[in-house]
Amino acid sequence: xxxxxxxxxxxxxxxxxxxxxxxxxAYPADPHSLDDRGWAEYLFYRDNPKGLFAxxxxxxAGCRKWFNALRDTHTYEFSTTYRVGEPRPDVAxxxxxxxxxxxxxxxxxxxSPAGGTL
Amino acid sequence: xxxxxxxxxxxxxxxxxxxxxRRTPAAHLTAEMAQVxxxxxxxxxxxxxxxxxxxxxxxRPGSASATALEGVLGVPxxxxxxxxxxxxxxxxxxxxxxxxFLAVDVSREQVPGEGRELEDALEGLPGQAVDxxxxxxxxxxxxxxxxxxxxxxxxxxxHPRSFGVGTAIATQLGPVPVVLHRYADSGYRVYPRAxxxxxLVRWVLDAAEEFCHEEVL
Numbered sequence: 001x002x003x004x005x006x007x008x009x010x011x012x013x014x015x016x017x018x019x020x021x022x023x024x025x026a027y028p029a030d031p032h033s034l035d036d037r038g039w040a041e042y043l044f045y046r047d048n049p050k051g052l053f054a055x056x057x058x059x060x061a062g063c064r065k066w067f068n069a070l071r072d073t074h075t076y077e078f079s080t081t082y083r084v085g086e087p088r089p090d091v092a093x094x095x096x097x098x099x100x101x102x103x104x105x106x107x108x109x110x111x112s113p114a115g116g117t118l
Numbered sequence: 119x120x121x122x123x124x125x126x127x128x129x130x131x132x133x134x135x136x137x138x139x140r141r142t143p144a145a146h147l148t149a150e151m152a153q154v155x156x157x158x159x160x161x162x163x164x165x166x167x168x169x170x171x172x173x174x175x176x177x178r179p180g181s182a183s184a185t186a187l188e189g190v191l192g193v194p195x196x197x198x199x200x201x202x203x204x205x206x207x208x209x210x211x212x213x214x215x216x217x218x219f220l221a222v223d224v225s226r227e228q229v230p231g232e233g234r235e236l237e238d239a240l241e242g243l244p245g246q247a248v249d250x251x252x253x254x255x256x257x258x259x260x261x262x263x264x265x266x267x268x269x270x271x272x273x274x275x276x277h278p279r280s281f282g283v284g285t286a287i288a289t290q291l292g293p294v295p296v297v298l299h300r301y302a303d304s305g306y307r308v309y310p311r312a313x314x315x316x317x318l319v320r321w322v323l324d325a326a327e328e329f330c331h332e333e334v335l
Contacts, residue, residue, distance in 0.1 A: 063216070
């Protein structure tokens with residue numbers, strides 16, 4: 001079982017948490033200007049990196065607050081957690097060799113078509 | 119406002135009539151709870167508190183709303199995880215989240231209209247004060263083996279080094295979300311939501327069963 005450090009409550013077991021998918025996916029600045037493809041990409045297209053990934057979690061059984069975490073999708077290791085609204089911390093990938101070479105999306109760029117950060 | 123006042127007056131009148139009628143969520147298990155206390159010779163004593171006052175408070179500590187609430191309560195709001203302020207045998211405030219607190223008074227029974235003073239104090243300010251007395255049942259667990267019973271189903275660290283007297287956390291006991299308050303050296307209060315009270319009491323009685331028999335070495 002993973003031990004996840006909640007920014008408010010400290011380390012708790014994974015069973016108390018709820019996963020919320022990729023973090024920093026910003027709502028489109030002008031949703032009406034999006035075509036169907038752009039809207040679908042905002043709604044459904046997510047990064048799938050092997051390595052560090054910024055994702056949302058909720059401490060469902062504790063303080064019930066949402067927060068963001070940097071987790072390595074290969075080793076499951078949590079590098080850091082931070083409150084919603086705070087910028088993504090600049091943490092070096094602890095296992096840079098794990099990421100495969102080839103055409104992969106950089107994990108720290110939002111996949112939404114029109115910028116802004118959440 | 120006149121209509122509101124009338125409603126409260128009516129509910130107070132009906133509250134007095136209903137005083138002998140209302141039941142706590144685990145009232146039907148009173149005998150079983152008492153039996154475990156006897157059979158374990160006090161190693162695990164379980165009982166349910168009758169209708170303690172529980173008020174849900176929402177405000178950021180340090181804000182004008184928090185000051186207003188503290189003025190009425192006479193107890194400062196806790197500022198961090200695990201903290202409880204006030205008298206654990208009387209009125210105390212449990213930290214649930216950075217802006218959410220549970221004020222509990224175990225020394226008296228809830229009456230209709232509870233928390234109106236707090237509501238009035240928040241007039242014009244952001245925040246919330248709600249009477250949540252019927253939201254959760256309050257189980258009182260006492261005895262030298264209670265920590266072992268709780269540790270069977272609680273994922274949080276209950277060792278005294280991280281869960282000392284006067285600590286309260288929101289966590290899970292078995293599959294049930296609860297607030298867990300260690301109010302004395304071997305005294306814990308467990309707050310399951312009312313609809314989980316039956317299940318959780320049976321879970322606790324089952325977990326305490328091994329302490330009702332002589333140890334086999």
